[in-house]
Amino acid sequence: MDASDVLSLCKRRGFLYPSYEIYGGVAGMYDYGPLGTAMRNNIVEIWRRLYTLGEGFVEIDSETVGPEIVFKASGHVDEFADKMVKCRSCEEAHRADHLVKELHPNPSILKDKELDDLIRTRGVTCPACGGELSTVEEFNLMFKTVIGPGSGRVGYLRPETAQGIFVNFPNLYRFNREKLPLGVIQVGRGYRNEISPRQGVIRMREFNMMEAELFVDPEDKGWPRFNDVKDEKLKLFANDGREMELTVGEAVEQGVICNQVLAYFMWFTQEFLKSIGVDGERLRFRQHERDEMAHYAADCWDAEALLSFGWTEIVGIADRGCWDLSRHIKFSGVDMTAFKRFDTPHEVERDAIKPKYGLLGPKYKALGAKIGKALEATDPALMENNAVTVEVDGEKHVIGKEMFDIVRVKEKVSGVKVIPHVIEPSHGLDRITYTCLEHAYAQKGDMEMLRLSAAIAPIKFGVFPLMARDDLDKVAMQIDEDIRYSGIETFYDDSGSIGRRYARMDEIGTPYCITVDYQTIEDGTVTLRERDSQSQVRVNVKDLPLVTRAVLCGANIDQFVVADGSE
RNA sequence: GCAGGUGUAAUCUAGUUGGUUAGGAUUUUAGCCUUCCAAGCUAAACGCCCGGGUUCGAAUCCCGGCACCUGCACCA
Numbered sequence A: 001m002d003a004s005d006v007l008s009l010c011k012r013r014g015f016l017y018p019s020y021e022i023y024g025g026v027a028g029m030y031d032y033g034p035l036g037t038a039m040r041n042n043i044v045e046i047w048r049r050l051y052t053l054g055e056g057f058v059e060i061d062s063e064t065v066g067p068e069i070v071f072k073a074s075g076h077v078d079e080f081a082d083k084m085v086k087c088r089s090c091e092e093a094h095r096a097d098h099l100v101k102e103l104h105p106n107p108s109i110l111k112d113k114e115l116d117d118l119i120r121t122r123g124v125t126c127p128a129c130g131g132e133l134s135t136v137e138e139f140n141l142m143f144k145t146v147i148g149p150g151s152g153r154v155g156y157l158r159p160e161t162a163q164g165i166f167v168n169f170p171n172l173y174r175f176n177r178e179k180l181p182l183g184v185i186q187v188g189r190g191y192r193n194e195i196s197p198r199q200g201v202i203r204m205r206e207f208n209m210m211e212a213e214l215f216v217d218p219e220d221k222g223w224p225r226f227n228d229v230k231d232e233k234l235k236l237f238a239n240d241g242r243e244m245e246l247t248v249g250e251a252v253e254q255g256v257i258c259n260q261v262l263a264y265f266m267w268f269t270q271e272f273l274k275s276i277g278v279d280g281e282r283l284r285f286r287q288h289e290r291d292e293m294a295h296y297a298a299d300c301w302d303a304e305a306l307l308s309f310g311w312t313e314i315v316g317i318a319d320r321g322c323w324d325l326s327r328h329i330k331f332s333g334v335d336m337t338a339f340k341r342f343d344t345p346h347e348v349e350r351d352a353i354k355p356k357y358g359l360l361g362p363k364y365k366a367l368g369a370k371i372g373k374a375l376e377a378t379d380p381a382l383m384e385n386n387a388v389t390v391e392v393d394g395e396k397h398v399i400g401k402e403m404f405d406i407v408r409v410k411e412k413v414s415g416v417k418v419i420p421h422v423i424e425p426s427h428g429l430d431r432i433t434y435t436c437l438e439h440a441y442a443q444k445g446d447m448e449m450l451r452l453s454a455a456i457a458p459i460k461f462g463v464f465p466l467m468a469r470d471d472l473d474k475v476a477m478q479i480d481e482d483i484r485y486s487g488i489e490t491f492y493d494d495s496g497s498i499g500r501r502y503a504r505m506d507e508i509g510t511p512y513c514i515t516v517d518y519q520t521i522e523d524g525t526v527t528l529r530e531r532d533s534q535s536q537v538r539v540n541v542k543d544l545p546l547v548t549r550a551v552l553c554g555a556n557i558d559q560f561v562v563a564d565g566s567e
Numbered sequence B: 001g002c003a004g005g006u007g008u009a010a011u012c013u014a015g016u017u018g019g020u021u022a023g024g025a026u027u028u029u030a031g032c033c034u035u036c037c038a039a040g041c042u043a044a045a046c047g048c049c050c051g052g053g054u055u056c057g058a059a060u061c062c063c064g065g066c067a068c069c070u071g072c073a074c075c076a
Helices: A003-012 A034-055 A068-074 A112-121 A162-166 A169-175 A248-253 A260-275 A323-332 A357-376 A429-440 A472-485 A498-507 A518-523 A541-552
Strands: A016-018 A030-032 A065-067 A081-086 A093-095 A137-140 A144-147 A153-157 A182-191 A206-216 A233-237 A243-247 A283-287 A299-307 A310-321 A338-355 A387-392 A395-400 A404-418 A421-428 A441-444 A447-450 A461-465 A490-492 A512-516 A525-530 A536-540
Touching: A003 A016, A003 A429, A003 A441, A003 A447, A030 A034, A034 A182, A034 A206, A034 A260, A034 A429, A065 A068, A065 A144, A068 A153, A068 A162, A068 A323, A162 A169, A162 A182, A162 A206, A162 A323, A162 A421, A169 A182, A206 A260, A206 A429, A233 A248, A233 A260, A243 A248, A248 A260, A260 A283, A260 A299, A260 A310, A260 A421, A283 A310, A299 A429, A310 A323, A310 A429, A323 A421, A338 A357, A357 A387, A357 A395, A421 A429, A429 A441, A447 A498, A461 A472, A461 A498, A472 A490, A472 A512, A472 A518, A472 A541, A498 A512, A512 A541, A518 A525, A525 A541, A536 A541
Parallel strands: A233 A283, A461 A490, A461 A512
Antiparallel strands: A016 A030, A065 A153, A081 A093, A081 A137, A144 A153, A182 A206, A206 A421, A233 A243, A283 A299, A299 A310, A310 A421, A338 A404, A387 A395, A441 A447, A512 A525, A525 A536
């Protein structure tokens, strides 16, 4: 089996289509067909319920286009821009900052011009062939656009949904009645102008993600349900080279995973993936190397699935620390802290500066009030030579002792402001969907089938009349309608031999088929056929409302089997 | 973005020293037949990646583009 078998089936059967195919297609873009969309929706719904109903997260939906400052703050505008040079003789592309590693302590901070100069003056040549190098070109992986008409404002398509959550933190924190932990999820598209999209839906330029951002107290990275899962196993590949299978509890005790909440959500991710049909044997967690870590991450574990492409990241679970909120505080000036209330308020005494506004005003005119505020915020311990330095509107002012008093103040402190830390399980929905397809793909002789888990299968029941005559079709159509009206997806089919119809359903992963035959007319029973075992049992038509729900939940159906009817 | 390879129907594929109407299989559709796992019969629909050039004549040769695969680079 390789990816092209799976992709070919996906196209043939309506899971995935290359985008804009009639115009020749665009690399890195795929459309979901009817079955792919249904299946993906099922995955999203399962995920959503696990987080919202299971763990109390709330869901939001934010804009996909944002103004430049958002992504300046997030670091994406700068971190995503790779500075490239090309060799003029062999055409090989290189990253400019990598080429001058030995010539500069921190080449990543250099501007294009400075990199250029460094390359020229030190005579750096192409490492592959020794040829002359081109000037530095920026390649930014962000899709740029303009908000509004004319020159408008520069905007970008979001590279991740997470920023939409971070910028809403003050609103959401208030919504959560100013308490931590606060969990927020978002499902949506992100955009990255990949240099070289490959491998079907594994690397796309426009892709779907399911992101969860959990804001926690930086000093309390525990999780209430941690104890319930501490004996569950995780397959871990740490960045010190160790491969091991540990329980969640052991991993935290031994410091392999840095805190409880990260470990809990790794387990949670594993259970989610298994529940939608990802093969546990082909699933592992790999810790990012130090130099692989994103610009914001303090620690990061990838859930990787083994695909025909090799081990592939499908979920990244990162401790983003306070990076994002700190940056947005800095760029927006908005207080994005959480207030951590002490059990009992502390009474503290401290020295404070009390400005003499009567003197500041005449001397500094309009600046006086601002300088006064700045003085109030300054710690008297910073006084040197009987003066303190304050900065107002970007200018430093040295204020002599004659301009203020130092007073002892008593303050009641009922808590502290903290910048919450963020634990982020970020799921590549397209990769997860594809993993489900590939892990479900099986060949039986010449036949292909998808052993999709019933939970995500786009069609749950095929409903057939054995023959499309003698009223068998009418009965089958009625059964089909009843099941659909009860909220379960079915597919009615009366064309071709019964075997062909089963095969068609196997191919799109339908877990069960119901067949109306002549015996149905006599005794009101139908056959229920299970995809993976191909076994059949007879059940009563009048039990179908129960049976259909029960089998989808994995119930043993023996209780519904009509006594002597099974074969 | 570079290098190499590939591109024939929804899918898999045959077919070039350039030469009649591009062949097969699967799928799909209509009908016949058929009492549970891709049966059979009849018929139908659907194709040379796109554009330009060479030529009396191009699926075939040349150029450009696009897409896919492999490698390099990239991959928050």
